Amino acid sequence: MIGLALVHYPVRDGKGATISSAITNIDVHDIARTGRTYGSARLFVVSPIDAQRELVQRIRGHWVEGAGKDRIPARKKALERVAPVASLEDAIAAFGELAGRRPRVWATAANPRGRETIAFADARSTFADEPTLLVFGTAHGLADPALDGADGLLAPIDGLDDEFNHLSVRSAVAIILDRLLGAR
Amino acid sequence: MIGLALVHYPVRDGKGATISSAITNIDVHDIARTGRTYGSARLFVVSPIDAQRELVQRIRGHWVEGAGKDRIPARKKALERVAPVASLEDAIAAFGELAGRRPRVWATAANPRGRETIAFADARSTFADEPTLLVFGTAHGLADPALDGADGLLAPIDGLDDEFNHLSVRSAVAIILDRLLGAR
Numbered sequence: 001m002i003g004l005a006l007v008h009y010p011v012r013d014g015k016g017a018t019i020s021s022a023i024t025n026i027d028v029h030d031i032a033r034t035g036r037t038y039g040s041a042r043l044f045v046v047s048p049i050d051a052q053r054e055l056v057q058r059i060r061g062h063w064v065e066g067a068g069k070d071r072i073p074a075r076k077k078a079l080e081r082v083a084p085v086a087s088l089e090d091a092i093a094a095f096g097e098l099a100g101r102r103p104r105v106w107a108t109a110a111n112p113r114g115r116e117t118i119a120f121a122d123a124r125s126t127f128a129d130e131p132t133l134l135v136f137g138t139a140h141g142l143a144d145p146a147l148d149g150a151d152g153l154l155a156p157i158d159g160l161d162d163e164f165n166h167l168s169v170r171s172a173v174a175i176i177l178d179r180l181l182g183a184r
Numbered sequence: 185m186i187g188l189a190l191v192h193y194p195v196r197d198g199k200g201a202t203i204s205s206a207i208t209n210i211d212v213h214d215i216a217r218t219g220r221t222y223g224s225a226r227l228f229v230v231s232p233i234d235a236q237r238e239l240v241q242r243i244r245g246h247w248v249e250g251a252g253k254d255r256i257p258a259r260k261k262a263l264e265r266v267a268p269v270a271s272l273e274d275a276i277a278a279f280g281e282l283a284g285r286r287p288r289v290w291a292t293a294a295n296p297r298g299r300e301t302i303a304f305a306d307a308r309s310t311f312a313d314e315p316t317l318l319v320f321g322t323a324h325g326l327a328d329p330a331l332d333g334a335d336g337l338l339a340p341i342d343g344l345d346d347e348f349n350h351l352s353v354r355s356a357v358a359i360i361l362d363r364l365l366g367a368r
Contacts, residue, residue, distance in 0.1 A: 014256075026210050030352045037343030037351055072198075074350035121368075158367045159221030166258035167221055167358070168214045174355035175362045182359070183342045 001131040002040045002181070003095040003103065004173065006031055007088060008047040010143035021139040023052045028059050030170040031136075032078040038177040041098060044091035044133075045084045053084035060084075088146060092133060099131035107135045107142055107150035108176060110157070110165050115147060117155040120179045127180050134176065136169055185315040186224045186365070187279040187287065188357065190215055191272060192231040194327035205323040207236045212243050214354040215320075216262040222361040225282060228275035228317075229268045237268035244268075272330060276317060283315035291319045291326055291334035292360060294341070294349050299331060301339040304363045311364050318360065320353055 006027060009020035028045060035043045045056045062068045063079040085091045096102045106118070135142065135150060147153055157167060157175055167175070190211060193204035212229060219227045229240045246252045247263040269275045280286045290302070319326065319334060331337055341351060341359055351359070 030355055033350055033352055034355045036345055036348050037341070037355075039344035074348065077348055078350065157221070157362075160223035160365060161220055164220050164258065164261055166217055166262065168217055168354070170352070170354055171214055171218045171221075171358035174351070174358040175366070178341075178359045178362060179366070181344060182363070 001099045001103075002038070002127075003042040003044065003091075003098070003131070003133045004031060004035050004040050005044040005046055005088060005091040005133055005135045006169070007135060007137050007142060007146060008045075008052065008139075010146055011137045012140040012143050014140055016140075018143045019139060020048060023047060023055050024138070025059060027138065027170060028056060028082060029075075029079070031173050032082050033075075034170075034174045034177055036078040036081060038181045040177070041081065042095060043082045044094065045082060046086070046088055046091055047084065048086050053086065056082065056084035088135065088149070095131070095133050101131065103131040103133045104152070105133050105135060105150045106152045106154055107147050108154045108172065109137070109141050109147060110167070110172070111141065112153055112156060113144075113147075115153050117153050119155050123154055124180050136173055138169055185283045185287075186222070187226040187228065187275075187282070187315070187317045188215060188219050188224050189228040189230055189272060189275040189317055189319045190353070191319060191321050191326060191330060192229070192236065192323075194330055195321045196324040196327050198324055200324075202327045203323060204232060207231060207239050208322070209243060211322065211354060212240060212266060213259075213263070215357050216266050217259075218354075218358045218361055220262040220265060222365045224361070225265065226279060227266045228278065229266060230270070230272055230275055231268065232270050237270065240266065240268035272319065272333075279315070279317050285315065287315040287317045288336070289317050289319060289334045290336045290338055291331050292338045292356065293321070293325050293331060294351070294356070295325065296337055296340060297328075297331075299337050301337045303339050307338055308364050320357055322353055
């Protein structure tokens, strides 16, 4: 079983300070759609701010129960798996209840900042072994406590342009899920 | 050499009619960033509507020459490869000038509607052979003339949930470029 966590706290700003970032509407849509494509059971949207979690519920409600449901039915199938939670710990606990055991937690980072990482080939070959929660940071990426608290850290995405390391989190989620789970 | 074309006409609406779709700001950003990551030389944003192409120029200008350039320098490196053009034919011609010969044109579709497609493994192994323009449709995908006019059509992205076929174009571009060019 796979789950995704999209983290808005604790994440880094451009200077490395820890911040709480704002929910981005299109992140919720794109990542819910990509998650559903690859069989993710949940997309936890992590924010400690009540009004931000309410925003996620409103987006979800529009597509799952509101006017969007009939207009684009496929959107409902993606958005119904979205769950706002207050912390990464809450996401891990909720996914553990769903999976019947504590999940393995794998963080992601464009810059591992010296940490050991798991190569995609290894991650892919062991991915089905146990329930896994993949954790993605918004803004300039997950802050140190979120990386250090995970059971593992996936390798950064290596493009062809070595000097360019600036994918959107929406694109990074798509590439990582396809590398771990896509048909070969 | 690789180029990308993001097409807003001719594309389909939800009922299959041919329409001209509106430029989406985040498409330009995300796909420019993904393109740069995988070494794409150009992102042609195709719209026959003058005001829409001007919008693309304004977005590009903000990051390449305006206030955005200093705030997020990496964004400049992505957006400077964006070029608005009036038609897919113009995109092919402009990319041909850049590449020094007419490029191979490969279309993409979530639903090939009965057409023969190129498997990703085959596409990957021949990708470096000649300059290739990858063509992506917005809205509900490229209309028939855009598919029929291409030299080939890539296979649809096969996720794990067979009944769900509803990726954003932003996510589809990321997955396809990684399948064709990502490290293995």
